[in-house]
Amino acid sequence: MIRTTAAGDVRVVTLARPERRNALDRDALRDLAASVAAATEPVLYLRGEGAAFCAGADLSVVRDLDAAAAAEFAALGQRVAATIEAYDGAVVAGIDGPARGGGVELALACDLRVATPEATLAEPGVALGLFGAWGGTHRLPRVVGESAALDLALSGRVVDADEARRLGLVSRVVADPRAAADDLAAVDHRALRRLKRLFRDRRADRAARRRAEARERAAFADLAPAADP
Template sequence: MTTGERIKVERNEEISIIILNRPHIMNALDAKMFQELRDALTGLGKDNRTKVIIITGGINFCAGADINELKEMSPVEAEVFSRLGHDVFDLLENTGKPVIAAINGYALGGGCELALACDIRIAGDGAKFGQPEVNLGLIPGFGATQRLTRLVGIGWAKELILSGRTIDVIEAESIGLVNSVVDDDKVMDKAAVTAKVLAQKSPLSIKMAKTLINKNPDIKKGLEVETISFSECFASDDHVEGINAFLEKRRPKFKGI
């Protein structure tokens, strides 16, 4: 087992498990967690013993980016942060090994985007999903405008991103956001069974198939535009109001500037 400040990595034979480890703030993503995820994924990508990767967060998968870190960012710093997140999630999406997201509790904002970058999503019956960035005067900054659209279609992607609403796991399954739903306490069991099936397949075939499925030149352009647009939001008064309203637990009053 490898332990970092933000994540843990455990091995069970041919299956490696990345555990997000900031439970006190529902595994909120900050720069340090992205860096630890990048290091873990790089190492596991080179590890011939690892055939399948599972990512989980315990009681809550991931509630999104760390709001306290976002609050202090300038537009330039926000662009750097977005690019870091994109780099990590691109690495995750394009690693040659299948990746399963085992999801309990909240998968919101960057947490939902983390799940979207995985190959298979298995969720507990109490899981919640959403892209609430508009409630903060922002847009998704780690790939949802592109990956969510590819996964559930443009209609559902627009509704979820533009409304910022949170959906339960039944609705998430019905629109294709998750592959399967089990009891909350069975999520890791289901992920392990699925991982064992995948681990028996040809690693070369898995890598080639995954590469071909992911091959889409337009997504790189879309992700680049998303990064720039995300950073531009940090120059707006609406973003300041959205963050302050969230921290003060009140409804934001947006002015469109």
């Protein structure tokens, strides 16, 4: 479900499950983390195959989770997002079509989120009695500010590409997001990597992140459908 190809100095990582809008189950999350960890190119480009970027967690998996399994599934998603965020190079999310829930959370872990005009983004977990637990509760307010983050998370509303750009949720709206990755690959790679590390280290309060993620896992486990008495 994860396909990787090298194109010069860009590693393209494709979520390749178009029949499920690239929804992610445990195997896909593990494969995604392994693909990112194995890459060495200065630029990594994350995209979805077909008409969607990523629908987030596979709901057929989520529906069967008890509290313990829900905490484990949240921890797995958090590790994947952390692996993307820690990549030693620039990571570009090319968002074409819908990004929902965990798909938004994975995009938030990237350095740049570049959307097409057809992109739409939402954190719809509240409608299902859940919420995104892959690090979104600390990354979303960092990216768009607390007020906008609460609006998006509590309402679950869908925003189009233009509103996402106004909010700062995406960096650019362009016809071809891949071009942004190619542009980054053309700069000095040593400078790119060092600049990325400086930005990453600036926000690297690891103890605070661990506490936030522990709270996410616990809350998600409490809300897991199969955890109801």
